[in-house]
Amino acid sequence: MTNKTSYKLTNINFMGLRFFTFGLSAVLLLVSIGSLATQGLRLGLDFTGGTLVELHYASSPDLEEVRGHLEIAGYEQFVVQNFGSSHDVLIRLNQGFSPEVGEQVRSLLDAQDAGKVKLTRAEFVGAQVGDELRDQGGLGMLVAMLGIMIYVAFRFQYKFAIGSVLALVHDVIILLGFFSVFKIDFDLTVLAALLAVVGYSINDTIVVYDRIRENFRKVREGTVSELINVSINQTLIRTTITSLTTLLVVVALFLLGGEMIRNFALALMVGIIVGTYSSIYIAGTLLLTMKVTRDDLAILIKEGVLEDDGRP
Structure with missing residues (x-):
């Protein structure tokens, strides 16, 4: 498949919508942070006693x-x-x-x-056990994000690490804001769902980033914006199918799982939607904002070794 043929796979101009999506995310983040700052979370009995x-x-x-x-x-x-x-x-x-x-x-x-x-x-x-689990859950999330940043920095490049963690922070804040704005009980099951959403979101982001890295190294034509656009479109079917099939299960849990896990399922539903959105629109756009280039992902060739067949 030639380079020109690969560009024909691009059906949606995601990067062309980046100013609109950044504006939408900014509004959602401001509303979420404002709600968290003014009325906080409606903590469940696990935390309050x-x-x-x-x-x-x-x-x-x-x-x-x-x-x-x-x-x-x-x-x-x-x-x-x-x-x-x-x-x-x-x-x-x-x-x-x-x-x-x-x-x-x-x-x-x-x-x-x-x-x-x-x-x-x-x-x-009392709420002592809830307080301990809350602190441990928050600490676990920070450690997870630090580990993700280190992993992505080693596997890809530091700009990719920053982009992936910022996309995760975006998802977490909006999910917490959703529970704050609508005053839905935040208990240990929701905290567990929040941690699950972090893993789900970073998985989608890594898939997109991996395709971006591959196209940066293989495709010699096109701007950075076009290459990111191509990469997102090439992974779009996979991302969409994964999200829809997961949502089907979570919706079934929400409708049929009973009162005890309803908030857990609701948190997963919102998290999957926001995580899919950020993987498609936010993660790639952050790379463009940080001015990632082909040189950032160039493979260093040892002196005296040819790039095409590796023979001296």
């Missing part, structure tokens, strides 16, 4: 109905799940403990199933 109430039902209750009754009663942040058996229900409330809380919850739910709900225990649950 609260009151734990354990109830025993004479017959297996419908957990969705239990959640509905708690919402109608004015409880805002809570977790409802089975504990031990389908007759035992564990309720975690985001409020300080008092001796009356357990009985209040029991009375509220017993009014719907008269005489069928018994209070097993009520106690305060």
Whole structure:
């Protein structure tokens, strides 16, 4: 395939849209940072602690109905799940403990199933474990980004390392901003999803960067912008198919997985969309902004060795 034929593969002028996409990303980042700075994250019970109430039902209750009754009663942040058996229900409330809380919850739910709900225990649950996991999760993310930067710098070039990490920071901030703006509970499952999104996003970015490096070394014609454009288009089908198939699974988890993993699936959905967007529009555009050239990826040839066949 000749160089001219390879350029015919370019159907979408991604680099031509770079000012629009940079503007869109700037708006999303400003909104996310502003929301995080003013109202922060709505931390879940894993991070804040609260009151734990354990109830025993004479017959297996419908957990969705239990959640509905708690919402109608004015409880805002809570977790409802089975504990031990389908007759035992564990309720975690985001409020300080008092001796009356357990009985209040029991009375509220017993009014719907008269005489069928018994209070097993009520106690305060601290957030120490949540704090430790939060700190460890944040530290793990920083270490992961540092490792990614070192790896990409060695495999490609330092401009690629900076671009990949900036694209990751872009994805993380927007995902956190999404949870902050819409005031969705941020718990340990969301933190796990955030770390998964980092791995997913960097994988897509490395695929695009690898094709850019290959084209920089093989294609002798065209500007840097054109080569990046060609590279993104050549990996577009792979990126799109991977994202769509992953989204199908995550959407199924969101719709059918139940309340406990709904925020986890939501974080993955948003992260996959933002990560795919940044791999296509942001990662390559950052290279163009940093003025990457063919010389940055040139293969050094030892003196006395021919480039074409390697014979002295």
